[in-house]
Amino acid sequence: MAKHHVSALINGNPVEYLCDAQQTLLEVLRDELNLTGTKEGCATGDCGACSVTIDGRLVCSCLTLGAEIDGKAVQTIEGMATGTELHPLQTKFLELAALQCGICTPGMLVAAKALLERNPDPTEDEVRYWLAGNLCRCTGYNKIIEAVLAAAGEMRKG
Amino acid sequence: MRYAKPKSVDEAVALLAAEKGLARVLAGGTDLLVQMRSRRALPDLMVDCKAIADMTSIAAEDGGIRFGAATACMALVENAQFSAACPGVTDAIKLIGSIQVKGRASVGGNVCNASPAADSVPALIAAGATARIASPRGSRDVAVETITTGPGKTCLARDELLVSFLVPRKQRNCGDAYLRFTPRTEMDIAVVSAGVNLKLDATGICREARVSLGAVAERALLVAEAGAALVGSKVDNAALERLGAAASAACRPIDDKRGTREFRIKVAGVLARRAAQIALDRTGKEN
Numbered sequence: 001m002a003k004h005h006v007s008a009l010i011n012g013n014p015v016e017y018l019c020d021a022q023q024t025l026l027e028v029l030r031d032e033l034n035l036t037g038t039k040e041g042c043a044t045g046d047c048g049a050c051s052v053t054i055d056g057r058l059v060c061s062c063l064t065l066g067a068e069i070d071g072k073a074v075q076t077i078e079g080m081a082t083g084t085e086l087h088p089l090q091t092k093f094l095e096l097a098a099l100q101c102g103i104c105t106p107g108m109l110v111a112a113k114a115l116l117e118r119n120p121d122p123t124e125d126e127v128r129y130w131l132a133g134n135l136c137r138c139t140g141y142n143k144i145i146e147a148v149l150a151a152a153g154e155m156r157k158g
Numbered sequence: 159m160r161y162a163k164p165k166s167v168d169e170a171v172a173l174l175a176a177e178k179g180l181a182r183v184l185a186g187g188t189d190l191l192v193q194m195r196s197r198r199a200l201p202d203l204m205v206d207c208k209a210i211a212d213m214t215s216i217a218a219e220d221g222g223i224r225f226g227a228a229t230a231c232m233a234l235v236e237n238a239q240f241s242a243a244c245p246g247v248t249d250a251i252k253l254i255g256s257i258q259v260k261g262r263a264s265v266g267g268n269v270c271n272a273s274p275a276a277d278s279v280p281a282l283i284a285a286g287a288t289a290r291i292a293s294p295r296g297s298r299d300v301a302v303e304t305i306t307t308g309p310g311k312t313c314l315a316r317d318e319l320l321v322s323f324l325v326p327r328k329q330r331n332c333g334d335a336y337l338r339f340t341p342r343t344e345m346d347i348a349v350v351s352a353g354v355n356l357k358l359d360a361t362g363i364c365r366e367a368r369v370s371l372g373a374v375a376e377r378a379l380l381v382a383e384a385g386a387a388l389v390g391s392k393v394d395n396a397a398l399e400r401l402g403a404a405a406s407a408a409c410r411p412i413d414d415k416r417g418t419r420e421f422r423i424k425v426a427g428v429l430a431r432r433a434a435q436i437a438l439d440r441t442g443k444e445n
C-alpha cells in the first residue's frame with residue numbers, strides 16, 4: 001500500500017512526512033520525526049501522556065492517525081519553550097517539584113497549557129477536572145496542581 | 159488498511175458502498191483505534207469524515223440545532239449556542255472521557271459504537287433528537303432511540319452513514335437533564351444513567367415528558383410509562399415517586415462487577431427522579 005504524504009505545521013515549522021494508514025500520530029511523532037518528548041503510556045486514550053494539540057484542540061495523539069494531520073497545525077511539548085527560555089508552566093514544575101520520573105510530565109504540561117489558554121484563572125477544582133485524563137504514578141498530583149496554579153498566577157502578572 | 163478522506167457525504171457513501179472488505183467510518187477514533195489496537199476491528203478501509211462540512215458543523219435550524227455527527231465533543235461543549243439550547247445533551251457530552259478524549263470523540267461515534275452505557279444516547283433520546291442517515295439511495299431521518307439495536311449493533315446498513323443530529327430547541331417552560339452513576343467522579347463508564355426532558359404549561363403542569371435510561375438493558379431505553387407518570391402533575395413528590403417506580407420497572411440490566419442487577423434497578427429510579435428535579439429546576443418553575 002502506498003504511503004500517505006502529509007504536510008503539516010508542527011510547532012510552527014512546516015513538516016512533510018510519509019506514513020502508513022494505520023500509523024498513529026504518536027508513532028509518527030516519535031518514530032518518524034524523532035519528536036520523542038510526547039510519551040506513550042497506554043496507547044488507548046487512558047493516560048494522557050501522549051497529549052498534543054491539533055489546531056489548538058487538546059487530543060490524545062495515540063487516538064489520532066498520522067494521515068489525518070495533513071494541513072493541520074500540531075503543537076507538542078518540544079514547542080513549549082522559546083529557545084532556552086522555559087514556559088512558566090515548565091519553570092513552576094521544576095521549582096515546585098511537580099515531577100519525579102517525568103513520563104507524565106510532557107502530557108501534563110501540554111494539557112495545562114491548553115487549559116490556561118482558555119481559562120487564565122482556573123480554580124483548583126477546574127485544574128483537577130481538566131487534568132483528570134492525565135495519570136501520574138509518582139507525584140500524588142498535589143504538586144502538579146500547585147504548579148499549574150502558580151504558573152497561572154505568574155502568567156496573569158504578565 | 160487504506161485511508162480515505164472524502165469531502166462530501168455523497169463521496170463518503172460511495173466509498174462505503176464500493177468497499178468489498180470491511181469499511182469503517184472514522185470520526186474521533188476514540189473507540190475505533192482502540193478496537194484496532196486490540197485487533198477486535200481490522201478494517202480494510204478507513205473513511206475519515208472530518209473533512210465533510212455537514213458532519214463537523216453546528217448550526218441553528220428550523221426548530222433546533224443541527225450538529226455534525228463527527229463534531230468533536232469539546233467543540234460542542236465550548237459552543238455557547240449549543241450548550242444553551244441543549245443543556246441535557248451537554249450534561250451528557252461533558253461526561254464522555256477526559257478533555258483530550260473529548261477533543262476527538264464525537265456524538266456520532268458514541269451512538270454508532272452502540273454501547274448500552276453510552277452517555278450521549280439517553281440524553282439525545284430524552285431531548286427528542288433525530289439523526290440524519292445518508293446512503294447512495296438518499297437520506298432518511300430517524301429517531302435516535304431506533305438506531306441502537308443491541309450492544310455494538312445499529313440499524314445502519316453497511317453503505318449508510320450517520321451524518322448529523324437535530325436536537326429540538328428548548329421552548330419556554332421546558333427543561334432537561336442527564337445524570338449517571340459511576341464509582342469515580344471522572345474517567346468512568348455509566349453503571350446506570352437517566353435523561354429526562356419536561357415540558358410544562360404556563361401553570362406549571364407537566365404536559366409532556368420523555369425519560370430515557372442507559373446501561374440497564376441491551377440498549378438505551380425510552381420509557382414511556384416513566385414519562386407518563388409525570389404528565390398532568392406539577393412534578394411533585396408523588397409524581398416523582400411514580401416516575402422512579404416506572405423507571406425501575408423498565409430495567410432489564412446485566413449483573414456484573416460494576417453493578418449488581420438489584421443495584422442498577424434501584425439506582426435507575428433514583429437517578430430518574432433526580433434528573434427530573436433538575437429538569438424541573440431548569441424550567442424555572444417549582445413543584
Ligand code: FES
Nearest residue numbers: 041042043048062
Ligand atoms: S498513550 Fe495516549 S492516552 Fe495513554
Ligand code: FES
Nearest residue numbers: 100101136137138
Ligand atoms: S512523574 Fe512519574 S508518572 Fe508522573
